[in-house]
Every structure is written in structure tokens, then in C-alpha cells.
Amino acid sequence: MFALVTLCALFLLGMLTYHLFLVMRYRSLRGPDPEPASHWPEADLPHVTVQLPIYNEGELAANILAHAAALDYPHDRLEIQLLDDSDDGLTSDNASRKIAELKKSHPDIRFQYFHRADRTGFKAGALRLGTENARGDYLAIFDADFNIPPDYLRRTIHFFRDPAIGAVQARWDYANDNSWFFTRLQANKLDAHQMFEQTARARSGLSAIFHGTAGIWRAQALLDSGGWDCLSEVEDVELTVRAAVKGWRVVYLDHYRLLSELPESVLGFVRQQMRWKRGWTRVVLHYSLFILRAPIPWRVRLDLLQRIQLSWGPICALVMTLGVLPYFMIAERIGMSLPAGMLYITSLTLSLIVRHYETKTLNEDPKLRAVLNLPRGLRFLPLSYLVLNLGMLWPLSQATLEGFRPGQVWEVTPKSTTTKGSAGHFQQQGYGKIPGYVLGSLLLCSLGVLFAVLSMYLLFPLATLFYAMMAAGSGWIGWRLLKDVRVKKEQNQAVEGLEIKSEQHPASYKQSEKENKPHVPRQPAKGRRG
Secondary structure, three states, X not given: XXXXXXXXXXXXXXXXXXXXXXXXXXXXXXXXXXXXXXXXXXXXXXXXXXXXXXXXXOOHHXXXXXXXXXXXXXXXXXXXXXXXXXXXOHHHHHHHHHHHHHHHHOOOOEEEEEEOOOOOOHHHHHHHHHHHOOOOOEEEEOOOOOOOOOOHHHHHHHHHHOOOEEEEEEEEEEOOOXXXXXXXXXXXXXXXXXXXXXXXXXXXXXXXXXXXXXXXXXXXXXXXXXXXXXXXXXXXXXXHHHHHHOOXXXXXXXXXXXXXXXXXXXXXXXXXXXXXXXXXXXXXXXXXXXXXXXXXXXHHHHHHHHHHHHHHHHHHHHHHHHOXXXXXXHHHHOOOHHHHHHHHHXXXXXXXXXXXXXXXXXHOOOOOOOOOOOOHHHOOOOHHHHHHHHOOHHHHHHHHHHOOOOOOOOOOXXXXXXXXXXXXXXXXXXXXXXXXXXXXXXXXXXXXXXXXXXXXXXXXXXXXXXXXXXXXXXXXXXXXXXXXXXXXXXXXXXXXXXXXXXXXXXXOOOOXXXXXXXXXXXXXXOOOXX
């Protein structure tokens, strides 16, 4: 027990130290985004394929198609692929009508519509199918909730004049960040990730992680890196690792930001984070030795290894927080109270230092977010730390362990127009049951309260503090999850018995340049390895 908690605490100290380095690195390197060294002449602009993977996105399907068609780029060199895995019927019908409309108003743009009969490989499988049929030398990818600015291709395409550039990634921004304080916490967390873990690393000559959307790939780099793989739920991370090992660079644009949509329910956010965490575990298990043996500079190798090993953070934090009282009791018995206390105090102090410089840097951003009015009693609490760090300990730890099991658990993050009751957005077996991660969060809250009282009685004030923070964060997350699960249950009960329109569609369609009918492959496509 003592050795395990010590190991977890040292791991977290290493994480915090590296993150502080990235924060300070960003502060020293911040400034305008990089610019292409040269530009293609207008007549020589390359062919680009815009790929739009969707699943039961409702009205967003037509919206993202309209954004793609409005790109300021020569239409005779632009191809738009709608990669539709929807099974609600409504999304596919809306998308078909929109494509028919756009074909009339934009006759020079080539449209391709692929509707798969099953979701084999999920998003990676859809992208693999699209890539095998793409004509473009460059592939731009956008999720349905993103607003594509008309100048996107002209802003990014010229970086590929450098033959070493494999991809260009734009930063995410959020149209609904001020919906309520939880969306603001999400926005701040993602801002910190994009500024410090992405921009600082990219500008230091290290590999930025492709985000799966709002980015554009060189088709040759994608092919050279093995194409889209269906190993994990974070296919974008897999591709980034393989591309980095092959020597391809990713340009990250910190100030060029595309609006998207944050999940507004706590349930949607938690399920999204759990999906990502399961995927990261699979990446760690599959790619750690691959990176260690890769013929790349040692600093790039160590950075990639460090980046994927961060996946163990929630489990280490859970062990360290839950085990603080027995740890101090054992330390007192063996005469190591001072080192044990210093380890926890150092971790807490370093965490506060990191949060201070993170907040300071975020507040100095030229595109600073509007101030969110909070109740006076909440203004002085470290809400992000309590809610998103300690409150998420159980769900993220559970998802990390689930990543050891074979087979993906893929759930699309629900958006405001997502088809209500869509199973692919919530795959909990038995909607009458409370999911384990909800019960686990409420259990952590109860244990936090119990052990905080016990620690206070036994005169371990530092342990009392840790347990109180865990109880506050886990209690709030568990309570909100319980409410959201009940809402989701009501939504699913409301759609029970309704016929799914997609069942009325034929099993396959023939693709035609003149007809607006989706192509459904009868079997997994063969071609580029994914």
C-alpha cells in the first residue's frame, strides 16, 4: 500500500512538472501563428477532398454540407464526401436533399455520398472508406458540429509546399462556452490543452496531436503512416503516433480557431471523456514498444511516450487521494511522517502553481473569453480542479481499465440537434439501471465524507483536505449524472416502438455522378491499409 501510493504520487509529480514546463514554454514561444514559406499560384492549387463523417446528427448534416460548399476554393478542384453512418433515417434523408440542392447550385464541385450498412470501424472505418475513394491530394476532415470558415483551405493548404508537413491542425473554439458554468469549465480545460500541450509542443519541434477534426492531411502522409486504423476509439492519436514515427510534421495554428459545440450535459461530457480514455489505454498498450523502438530522435520518442502515458493519471490520482489516510497512518508507524507529508504538500503546491500560470496565461490570451458570472460563493473555489479533476476520478479510472478489454465502445458525443433516443449516443445496457460510473462517483463522495470526518478525528488535517475535495467533486458529478441519466431514460422510452426509417432503405446503393444516391459497400473495402 505504502509503495503503491508513493509510486502514484511520484508519477503525478512528474506529470505536473512536465506540464509546468509546457506552460512556461508556451509563455516564451507565444505569438503569431506560423506562416507558409511559399504559396501555390492560383492556377496550381491542388485538388482537395473535404470529408464529413456524420452519425445521426439531425439538422447538422445539412449545415456542415453548406459550410463545405461555401469554401473559397476553385470548385473544379474541390470534392466533398459525406460519410454517413446514420441509422435514424431522418439524418440521411436531410443530407440527401441537401446534396441534391448543392449539386444544382455548385455544379463544378464533385459530391460523393457514402451511406454504410453498418458502422464497422466507426469513424475510422468511415474515413477509411472515404479515403479509398477520394480524388484529392489533401484531405480536410470536419465533424458535423464545426463551422468551417470560407478561408479554411486557403489558410492551410499552402503549408504543404513544405514536403515535410504531413498535416495542419486548426484550434477548436466553442459557440456555446457560456451556456452555463460547466461548459465554461470544459472550454477552459480544452483551451489549456490546446495552448500548452499542443502549441507549446508543436513550436518546440515536437509532435502535436491531430484532433480528428478541423485538420487537413496530405494524402501521401496518411498512406505512408498506414492509413486509418480501427484499433481504438482515438483513431486520430494512433495516426499521429504513426505519422510522427515516419517523420511527418504537424503544423498547429493556435490563433486560427473554428467554432464547434461542447456537450452541454454532464452525461454527454463524461461519456465523451470515457470514450477517449478507453482509446488512450489501447494506444498505450499497442504503441508504447512501437515508439520505444522507433528510429526517431530521442527527445521526440520520449515526448510521445510521456504523452500517451498520461493516460494513467486518473488511476494514480484516485489511488493517491483515496489512500491518503492509510498512507499517513503507515508513514507515522514506520517513522516517515515528514517525507509522506512533504510528498503530498509538494504535489498540492505544484498543482496550485501550475493552475496559477495556466489561468494567468489564459487571461492574457488576445481572444480572451467573456467573463462568466458565478454566484459569489463559487468565485473563490478552484472549480475546474474540483469538478473536472477530482470529480471525474471514478469515470475516467473505470474507462482506463475498460480499455484493456477487446472491442471498441463507440459513442458519438450528442449535440443540440442529435436525434433524440439515438442508441449510438448512449449505449448503456438496460436504461432502467444506473450506470456503474454514476454509482462509483456517488460512492467516492460517500467515502470522501466518511474519511474526511475520520481524518479530522485522527488529527490528519492534510488527509481531511484531500477527502473533502474528492467528496465535493465526486458528489457534484455523481448528482448531475444521476439527473442526466434519468432524462436520457425518458428520451429513450419516448422513442420506443417507433420504426427506424433507415430500415426502409435498400441494403446498397450505386454511386453516380448524376444521381444523388448513397453508396453502401457490401463488405469491408479493400485498398489502402487502415
